[in-house]
Amino acid sequence: MLDARFIRDNLADVEARLKTRGGDVDLGGFRELDARRRDLLQQSETLKALRNKVSDEISRTKDKSQVQGQIAEMREVSQRIKALDEDLRIVEEELERLLLTVPNIPSPATPVGTSEADNVEVRVWGERPVFDFTPKPHWEIGEALGILDFECGAKLAGARFTLYRGIGARLERALINFMLDLHTERHKYVEMLPPFMVNRESMTGTGQLPKFEDDLFHLEGVDYFLIPTAEVPVTNIHRGEILRGADLPLRYTAYTPCFRKEAGSYGKDTRGLIRQHQFNKVELVKFVRPADSYRELEKLLADAEEVLRQLRLPYRVVELCSGDLGFSAAKTYDIEVWLPGQDTYREISSCSNFEDFQARRASIRYREEEKTKPEFVHTLNGSGLAVGRTLVAILENCQRSDGPVVIPEVLRPYMGGQEVIG
């Protein structure tokens, strides 16, 4: 959420910068609602001040018969206050609804552009493997090895669900443990294991609600949502809190499954593990001082990249342009892993600085010193990494001509020493 006062004071500038995301931006309604809100608030508060003053006088008058006039008068004042407050409530609700659907302002560091095509390649790492045969896509490899069973996934749940079997299941688990160990031991993140479903406040805090309810699985009977990413529960850990400056930056990592409806992606990526309703992810989340947030973003990105480097999987980093930026982000880097079976780079991590956008929604503040005013923190997060897609990258990059897949060295301790699948 943007700061209402900031919008009020910089309306034209805010509109112009939001336009770089593409689509329509109209903050005209904001100005009017904001003005009406303050007008109603002042009227109501003036009357309340009067009522408080007169009530105080009444309380000090022992003979109540002397103040019957004031009591009658205040009865009327209270009615007017009630009416004003009702109008105010409606205006504030509208204003809130409007503000919650306005996306974050892209950072000046975000390149301006209209689509994916305008994203900027920042760096490329690793050697793409050279094959003396035509590399297969992971779904063929996984099925042939008997470790990925798409048909059974569909039988158990439906399209976009997969059953991992045997060594495939173990490889997924090995990746999760490897990533968590790397981030906790080497990068000094604190591991969290949060609830996999959360309430409406949490979803609103990180920006999934109210605008993207259609993308979420909602439970029947209780107002809980399955999390689409660990970002939601982990960022909301500090919702409504005032943190101590000395404790910043806070770094958390968490493994969770993620659940997404993938509405609007019919027919897209229907084969294989790329786009599933349920997938595993290890997430990195940071709470930092505003002045440090862009430096922390670079570090977070490096922490995520380190996973691919250790696995020796080739990738590139791209900077998302304004038109491709997510709703809550001010600046985002995507890490894209090379998939030789599909002859393309594929997103495997998205690392973003949300600045104070989520912090304002979720009211996450910090106080530098005991006496200083609380300020909003900046929140960041990134995948470290999407586990299923990492498994995909291993199958495709480490495949051999006759079918087997070589397990990356760093994973072997997690695989009971096994070196090859198949």
Place this chain on the structure above:
RNA sequence: GGAGAGAUGGCCGAGUAGGUCGAAGGCGCUCGCCUGCUAAGCGAGUAUACUGGGAAACCGGUAUCGAGGGUUCGAAUCCCUCUCUCUCCGCCA
């Protein structure tokens, strides 16, 4: 699922026959004084949000005692609904 108890400021904890309670007291913290150092002691201060004025320092108003609603001139205190926590019973990995 059933029965009961509770939710007050950074923390602990008073306050329920409605008013002088943004809220006693203690702890913590900040500043000052005092003391050869430390400890102790003394004094002052110590919430947040919105809003009006001001260049600012700051000054004023309103709201907040789990959340929402009601009664009343006036609610931390009375009534209703909800949420959460705790205890006991049941059930269960």
